[in-house]
Amino acid sequence: IAKVATPSPPAPAPAPPAPAPPAPKKKSFFKIRKNKDQRETDINKLIGSGSDPATRFSSALAGYLTYGAPGRFPSLELTLGVAGDFDLEAARAELNGLASALPNPAEDFAAVVNCMIINIVDLASSTLKEKDTKIIVKGLDVVLDFMEFAGGLYESVAGDAVIKPVVYQGTLGRGKLEQMYGKYISNNMMSMDEKATERADQLQSVFGIKDAKAQGIQQRAMMKSIMAMAKGKGEGMEGLAEMMKGAGMDLPEGMDMEKMMKMAEAGENGEPPTPEELKESIKMMKQLIDGGMVSPSELKQIKKEFRDNMGTDVEDLVKMAEEQKRNGELDKDGEELLDLFKQVLD
Numbered sequence: 001i002a003k004v005a006t007p008s009p010p011a012p013a014p015a016p017p018a019p020a021p022p023a024p025k026k027k028s029f030f031k032i033r034k035n036k037d038q039r040e041t042d043i044n045k046l047i048g049s050g051s052d053p054a055t056r057f058s059s060a061l062a063g064y065l066t067y068g069a070p071g072r073f074p075s076l077e078l079t080l081g082v083a084g085d086f087d088l089e090a091a092r093a094e095l096n097g098l099a100s101a102l103p104n105p106a107e108d109f110a111a112v113v114n115c116m117i118i119n120i121v122d123l124a125s126s127t128l129k130e131k132d133t134k135i136i137v138k139g140l141d142v143v144l145d146f147m148e149f150a151g152g153l154y155e156s157v158a159g160d161a162v163i164k165p166v167v168y169q170g171t172l173g174r175g176k177l178e179q180m181y182g183k184y185i186s187n188n189m190m191s192m193d194e195k196a197t198e199r200a201d202q203l204q205s206v207f208g209i210k211d212a213k214a215q216g217i218q219q220r221a222m223m224k225s226i227m228a229m230a231k232g233k234g235e236g237m238e239g240l241a242e243m244m245k246g247a248g249m250d251l252p253e254g255m256d257m258e259k260m261m262k263m264a265e266a267g268e269n270g271e272p273p274t275p276e277e278l279k280e281s282i283k284m285m286k287q288l289i290d291g292g293m294v295s296p297s298e299l300k301q302i303k304k305e306f307r308d309n310m311g312t313d314v315e316d317l318v319k320m321a322e323e324q325k326r327n328g329e330l331d332k333d334g335e336e337l338l339d340l341f342k343q344v345l346d
Contacts, residue, residue, distance in 0.1 A: 041169050043076065043115035053101035054108055060098055061112045061153070064091045068149030069142050072120050092156040099157045106158035110166055113150050117206065118170035120146055125172055128179060137187045140180060144199045147206060167208040177207040178217060186221040318342060 040046055046058040059080060066073040067086040076082075099105035124139030147166075168177065184203055188196050204214045321338040324330040330338065 038169060039111045039114040039166075041115055041118055043112070043119075046112060046115065047080065053098065057095070057098040057102060057105065057108055058112050060094055061109060062116065064095070064153060065112065065116055065146070065150055068146040069116075069120050072123060072142065072146075073116065076116075088152075091153065095153065095157050106154075106161035106163045109154055109157055110163055113147075113154075113166050114169060117143070117146070117166060117168060121168050121177075121206070122170055122172065125176055125180060128176065128183075133183050133187050136180065136183045140184050140203060143206065144202055147202055165205055168206055178209060178213065181207055181209055181214070182217045182221060185218055 043062060046055070047062050048055050048059065050056070062076060063080040063082045064086070066077050066080075066082050099108075102108055120143050124136070124143055127136045127139045130136060181203055185200060188200065209217075318338065321330060321334060325335060325338065
C-alpha cells in the first residue's frame with residue numbers, strides 16, 4: 001500500500017506589527033501657563049476660615065479692600081461678612097497684628113490685591129462697547145481709586161518694603177488693555193495736571209504697558225484732538241498748549257493761548273474753522289512731528305485719523321489742491337495750506 005504524504009503544517013501567521021507609539025501631545029500655544037513668579041489670581045485660594053496666619057491676614061485684608069471699590073465685590077463681601085463703615089485706624093491695627101506673624105507680609109498683601117484688581121479691570125472692560133467715553137473712564141477711575149485705597153493700607157502694613165508691582169494677570173488681551181488706556185488718555189489729556197498724570201502712569205503700570213507703547217498711544221490721542229480741532233470740534237486747547245510747552249515746543253508763530261481758546265469755542269459751537277485757523281492747526285501738527293512727539297511709524301495712523309475726521313485721504317486732498325493750483329483756482333490761503341500739508345507728508 002502506497003504511503004500518502006503527510007501535508008506540511010501551514011506557515012505561522014506573521015506577528016502583528018508593534019503598535020505605533022502615541023503621538024506626543026501638541027503644546028497649546030494659547031494655553032496660559034502660570035509663571036513661577038506670577039502671583040495668585042484666585043482670591044478663593046487665599047481666603048477662608050483657616051486658622052493659619054496667611055489665610056487670616058488675606059481674609060481680613062480682602063474684606064477691608066472691598067471698601068476701596070464699593071459695590072464691585074458683592075460675593076466677597078457676603079463670604080467675608082463685610083458690614084458697617086470703614087474704620088482706617090481699626091483696619092491698620094488689625095492688619096499690622098496679623099502681618100507680624102508672616103515672613104513676607106508685603107508679598108501676601110500684593111497677592112490679595114492682584115486677585116481683586118482682575119475683577120474690577122474685567123468689569124471696566126465691559127464698558128468698551130459704550131459710545132460715551134466718559135462711562136469707560138468712570139470704570140477705570142474705580143480701578144485707580146481702588147489702587148490708591150490699597151496703597152494707603154499697604155504702607156501701614158509693609159512700610160517701605162519694595163516688591164514687584166501689581167500688574168493685571170487676567171484673561172483680557174493686550175489689545176483691550178491698550179484700548180482702555182487710550183480711552184482714558186484721550187478723555188483726560190487736555191486737563192493733565194500733576195494728579196491726573198500720576199493716575200495715568202498708575203493705569204499704565206497696572207496694565208503692564210511699556211513706555212514706548214504708552215507714548216505711541218498718547219501721540220495718537222494728541223493727533224486725534226488736533227484733527228478734531230481742524231474739523232471744528234476742538235476743545236481743551238489750553239491743555240494742548242501746556243502739553244506742547246512741556247515737551248519743549250513753542251506754539252506756531254502768530255498763535256497764542258487766546259487764539260487757541262477762540263478756536264476751541266468756535267468748534268464747540270459747531271462753527272467750521274477759518275482758513276487761518278486751519279493753517280494754524282496744520283502748523284501745530286507739523287511741530288508735533290518735527291519735535292519728535294510723533295515718530296515716522298505713527299504717520300500712517302495720523303493719515304487714518306485725518307481720513308476719519310475729514311472724510312478724505314490727505315494724499316487725495318493734496319492732489320486735488322495741486323490740480324486747482326495748476327488751473328489757477330487756488331487762492332493764497334489754499335496755496336499756503338497746500339504747502340503745509342506737503343511739509344507734513346515729507
